[in-house]
Amino acid sequence: MTHADTTGHEAGVESTHQVDHAKHNLPILTLGAIGVVYGDIGTSPIYAFRQAMQVRPGAAASNIEVLGLLSLIVWALTLTVTVKYVFFVTRADNNGEGGTLSLMALARKTFTNPPIWITALGVLGAALFYGDAIITPAISVLSAVEGIELVQPGMTRWVVPITLVIILGIFAVQRFGTAKVSIVFGPVTAVWFLTLGIAGVTNIVQNPEVLWALNPLLGLQFLVTHIGIAFVVVGAIFLAVTGAEALYVDLGHFGRKPIVLAWFGLVFPCLLLNYFGQGAYVIGHGVDNVASPFFEMVPEWGLLPFVALATLATIIASQAVITGTYSLTQQAIALNMLPRMVVHHTSATQSGQIYMPQINTMLMIGVLVLVAAFRSSEALSNAYGIAVSGVMIVTLSLLVVVMWRNWKWNPIVVVTFGIVYVCIDGGFFASNVSKLFQGGWVPAAVALVVAMLMWSWMAGRRRLAEKTRRDEVPLQFLVDNLAKKKPTTVPGTAVFLTSDIEGAPTALLHSLKHYKVLHEQNVILTVRTSTSPRVPDDEKVTIDAYNELFFRVVVTFGYMESPNIPKALALARKLGWKFDIMSTSFFLSRRSLKIGNKSGMLRFWQDRAFVRLARNASDATEYFHIPTGRVVEIGTQVVL
Template identity: 60%
Template sequence: MALANTGSEAETVEQSSHPEIEQHSTKVLMLGALGVVYGDIGTSPIYAFREALRASAGGNVAERGDILGVLSLIIWSLTIIVTIKYIMFVLRADNRGEGGVLSLMALARGSFPTRSAVILGIGIVGASLFFGDAVITPAISVLSAVEGMNVVTPAFQPYVVPLTLVILAILFSVQRFGTGGVALIFGPITAVWFLAIGLSGINQIIDDPEILLAISPHYIVAFLINSPDVAFVTIGAIFLAVTGAEALYADLGHFGRKPIVLAWLAIVFPCLLLNYVGQGAFVLANGGVVGHPFFEMNEGWTLLPMVVLATAATVIASQAVISGAFSLTRQAVQLNMLPRLEILHTSERQSGQIYMPRVNLLLALVVMLLVVGFGESSRLASAYGISVTGNMLVTTVLLYVIMTRIWKWQLWLAASLTALFLFIDVGFFASNIVKVFEGGWASLAVAFTVVLAMWTWVRGSRYLFDKTRRNEIPLDFLAGNLLKKKPQLVSGTAVFLTSDPLSAPTALMHSLKHYKVLHEQNVILSVVTAPQPIVPDSERVKMETLNDLFMRVTLTFGYMEQPNIPRALAICRKQGWKFDIMTTSFFLSRRSLKASPNSGMPVWQDKLFIGLARTAADATEYFQIPTGRVVEIGTQVAI
């Protein structure tokens, strides 16, 4: 089965022949990118500097060297990881305009066929770690914003968790209506957010310009040398400042490289730096008392509006991660890494706007359990970094494959740059992995569950395919025999869906066995997924005539597309087949699976695979076939 992309014609803006239209479109896309791409990293100042300073100080009072060292680490982390690694290099590794860890995996697999299984395994780990991030982000973001009310009045403390749960419940419940309308205000609100946090920081910097010395990296060296044991733990908290960097690449297909780069360099990066430096100046001016500097440095009438704005910004950041989880799940389904899941389209214009009820429900349950279980954003911070750093490690490894296999870089250059990125990524990962027992187990548990599900589905699907193929008759042999000795023929066309176009479909064999008739025209149809996001109509259909009775048709979809068989078959008219949906019957095999000790997998994995198969969405709905034209034939298979 083939998977495709939530695609978008991101690069068409950059190729426009009308400069005024291009400039206008780029500005609109930049505004949209602020809300979707930068929502996560844009809300990090609420908790990142505070947590890093607490880790370095070992309490609530930090010394001057700690403050400047932590601030310098944040500045250079944003510069090297986001500006250099992602903006300069990773964003160039697009798969026909699309980004994300599974797009990168598909690109790498196509260039490295001898190691495709290894690349697939790396991709599964990367996708699983993203889901670990997807459940932590809404929990910590919304919880940390609501905690800002404690700065307004400590009496609000008992209501923080309940209000957080209410906000999250509303957020997940509105997903079924789609994000199209809400997305129109995401960009402007996030733009106001960045300007607000930038101005908030400037006010503090003006009072203490000496804080700008933190730009010098020698404070990092001094901080690491003076207290290496504390610095190691602090680095794990520092990473909170760059969480969300993966979104730059994941949302590449929705906005294109140019708007994402311009939004970062012109708005996001400067405002983040100003706010972090402003927080440092505020803590220095208050004798090193850590507290909650993000909210506390907004005095008087600005405090309450900042809390409200922070809550809105965190909801937007959470929405972006939820939408990303939907898109990533659809890619995984299309690439046959997960069973078919129900996908509802919430927009008539944009195929990328989708809603997946089961995924939404699971995310909501896990996120709310995390909020109730941890109770404070500080505790959740320990659970945050592991999945994100692991995801970035996967991106670096796959990027090396792209550099050497596709970009054809010299080995020494690719290895040198990769070594730099790996040194930083491994450092962050090592400093976060020690927090497993402090909360890191939560994101790892989510990632492990997804890895187990994906591995079981890929492995079980292969065993099932091999087993059924051994028992099937070659299609060419059957077609030849039926042409020589024709059974009773009935008018119309029969389309038999199969994953193995070389063998006679089970539905065809059972139809002959029980009905003892054959249609005048029989099409053996298989659907495959291309290692690219979108497949043009000119490459959609491949037809092969076997004889007067049988024809083999292969439909190819990109991994970001939603397969629509009737619409794709209409293309066949240009190639000579007068397809008419009203005279066509679609025959599908519905397999009832039973565990077998001889499957090659442990019994527990057999049962897990069967359980996953039972959750699969109906093929008729998934392939968008009219229900009135479908005949399902059941078979029982032991695996």
């Protein structure tokens, strides 16, 4: 059984429904966006400014240099998050949905035959996200737990073990779903941001001259006067904007308006206040006397609860990226970029709340290994950045295509926008690449492996489809011949699943060959994935009759939907088909793949990767929610 051919990708809720929902629940959605969307970027103050100061001893030895670093952080947040993502990227929604794969689908829609480089960008963006996904929980939780060193210096040796236990707990509870836990995400994160802002204000009041950092010239001056370490500094500054991609990825969950309101109403002001507060503390106490300004600027009486709150905030940030990885994988499967995997729905009402045990296990192992290997957030910060900055470049590239071909913007405006942000995003990426051998190779290696697996899967599926098509009998030819010489028929309905709309299903041919009978009704079923996130029920099923024996049924799911064939076929009753699951048998082809003698090293490894992925793919019966008692599997052997 091959999964359905697809041309597009994800979106979340029907746009009309989403607008109505947003109007009536704007405060709730805004609070939810604070918890889920901004959990990652909200933990950046723990380590971003500290790393910017420590990129080289003496780099920020004077107040003017501290102001320069602060200016770079302020304007990185403003230009990258506020201008690029809030004002532009979040407008590029695919029927309400966001994310790299949604943007890829949106860009592909504008081409009759989409160029391969657009798909390649989608693959690269998705692969880089996986690289980011194993680092975010590691650096976030580790940086928060390190705060106990200030509370009790003797606890230093317990930082890594405590972090490992927390991370094990985070991944262990995933199977129970995030519905109940996420209820507290918004309020806890809102308290976190307010605490960040208050802590910042109390220090700004003592050293208000720190507000001079609003002048962008101070940031430029720092880079010019420290040209030798400019790349390293920019790489540290980039830590302040990691998590910006979440604004776009979670667009379908909350809608654009709540995300924008949360950013300007709470998140952005509190982040700025906290960074200024850290700068003010450093200026007031001297650069050489401050090791961790984020925690040190908090009064001693409030340090323990502050560390506890920071740990909660990092757990929420980790939860958000884990959930995002599940969603991304589900989208990639729907787009035939990855093999089928087991998907558990953890909510009866929210289709987007899913748990994927295979992904959960792989992520958990990766995060635990990173914490055990790097052992400090400072060391991990060198590994953090390549994947995120790479995703930003992919997003920019696809956004420019959408601006040009979807929005029909003036080419001069598009080119100008592209050049400005190529310089900014390119600078961030180049600075992070400079840390490749200091740990940056970790997310790069993860992304490379995932990209190669995705490309091998897509190439293997394409070759398998071509080979199968050559061996298949045209469906119309078979139907015409069976109409002339009708075989024995038996009661009931037979549904033959196939991805090839023109060829006769292999299961049908083998059924005729071995059983020499037909059912009273024979349905040739093709499952397709739409370029939209969800497909309305009245557009989900189409039926065409070849004759009284054969029907062609095409079921179309959105790339964010879980493909449930029995439920979809039940919709066909409105079209006049009396579908009864208890009198229906589903015939699936189970292909046994063998590797042929092909030359070329790339083809050699690609075929082996495809066969291994295919063998480990989850069962089609479970993936399509077909009752196991109604399935007949017919095996065939295919040599690639």
